[in-house]
Amino acid sequence: MSMKYRPFGNTDLMVSEVGFGAWAIGGPAMAGNIPIGWGNVDDQVSREALKEAHRQGVNFYDTADFYGLGHSEKLIGEVFGNRDDVIIASKVGHRLKDDGVIQVDYSKKYVIEACNESLQRLQRDTIDLYQLHTAKVADLENGECLEALDKLQQEGKIRYWGLSLHTFEPEPEAEFILSHELGNGFQLVLNILNQQSVPLLDKAAKQGMGVIARMPLQFGVLTGKFTKETRFGPDDHRSFRLPPDILGRTLDALEKVWPLTEKYGCSKTELSLSFILSFDAVSTVIPGIKTPHQARENTSGIVRLSDEDRDYITSLYEDLFKPVLVQK
Numbered sequence: 331m332s333m334k335y336r337p338f339g340n341t342d343l344m345v346s347e348v349g350f351g352a353w354a355i356g357g358p359a360m361a362g363n364i365p366i367g368w369g370n371v372d373d374q375v376s377r378e379a380l381k382e383a384h385r386q387g388v389n390f391y392d393t394a395d396f397y398g399l400g401h402s403e404k405l406i407g408e409v410f411g412n413r414d415d416v417i418i419a420s421k422v423g424h425r426l427k428d429d430g431v432i433q434v435d436y437s438k439k440y441v442i443e444a445c446n447e448s449l450q451r452l453q454r455d456t457i458d459l460y461q462l463h464t465a466k467v468a469d470l471e472n473g474e475c476l477e478a479l480d481k482l483q484q485e486g487k488i489r490y491w492g493l494s495l496h497t498f499e500p501e502p503e504a505e506f507i508l509s510h511e512l513g514n515g516f517q518l519v520l521n522i523l524n525q526q527s528v529p530l531l532d533k534a535a536k537q538g539m540g541v542i543a544r545m546p547l548q549f550g551v552l553t554g555k556f557t558k559e560t561r562f563g564p565d566d567h568r569s570f571r572l573p574p575d576i577l578g579r580t581l582d583a584l585e586k587v588w589p590l591t592e593k594y595g596c597s598k599t600e601l602s603l604s605f606i607l608s609f610d611a612v613s614t615v616i617p618g619i620k621t622p623h624q625a626r627e628n629t630s631g632i633v634r635l636s637d638e639d640r641d642y643i644t645s646l647y648e649d650l651f652k653p654v655l656v657q658k
Contacts, residue, residue: 517541517543
């Protein structure tokens with residue numbers, strides 16, 4: 331498949347419809363005794379994954395200063411540096427206190443300092459899309475983060491900015507951004523299992539907002555590689571997000587969807603990504619990629635779902651998929 335590209339809202343960015351989710355390459359990280367990474371990864375394999383994705387036509391790379399506590403940004407900087415044929419999106423607002431507790435910080439001082447540190451790790455002059463990492467309405471109303479973003483734009487350190495919405499309660503912040511005509515885009519959760527953000531898509535499109543769809547494979551569940559016996563290590567956040575009971579019920583629910591892979595002659599991963607890209611308002615979807623194989627797998631087989639099949643999948647959400655979502 332040759333990569334296709336979509337406009338990112340009303341900006342001048344043209345982004346690959348499949349991007350690179352770079353949380354996983356950050357490797358293991360802990361907040362106290364809570365895993366906030368994806369377990370051990372090989373940095374050289376991660377570098378090769380970034381290069382392979384670029385060879386496959388991926389030009390959009392989404393990271394955060396919190397992914398691997400800066401390690402994800404560092405790897406991206408080592409591979410791409412300041413080259414202008416890649417679009418880098420990063421995030422700000424989460425940090426660890428000295429006692430290991432996660433703290434959110436959207437103060438003007440911190441946002442500016444954190445951006446400068448991200449630029450150093452990324453080895454870039456400018457971040458193309460800088461995102462507030464699940465900021466709340468109160469953070470936006472406070473205004474400090476907005477002042478910081480405006481200053482960073484004026485200084486040329488960021489081109490555009492957006493908001494990465496909360497996983498399970500995206501509506502209040504999305505409505506605030508839309509009603510105040512702020513920013514250039516949203517990052518939101520959208521996949522076969524988690525469809526709660528679907529109503530936001532048309533609203534975003536009408537206002538010229540770019541949309542990044544994250545968690546397209548729901549922590550790997552939608553790849554088809556897990557069984558009811560799958561278990562995760564203690565340094566992997568999926569150990570508490572996908573306990574055996576939740577994993578088992580989720581796999582059972584998905585049996586209603588997988589016959590479509592036979593109809594389209596595609597894998598479960600390909601069907602999952604294709605479902606998201608069937609929404610025209612989505613600018614790019616960012617599966618997590620850790621290896622060159624995943625870079626090829628996630629970019630090689632997008633199919634165009636019929637409206638009927640997309641509507642069938644959405645019809646299953648309320649009664650079948652929503653009850654098994656992990657609410658944490």
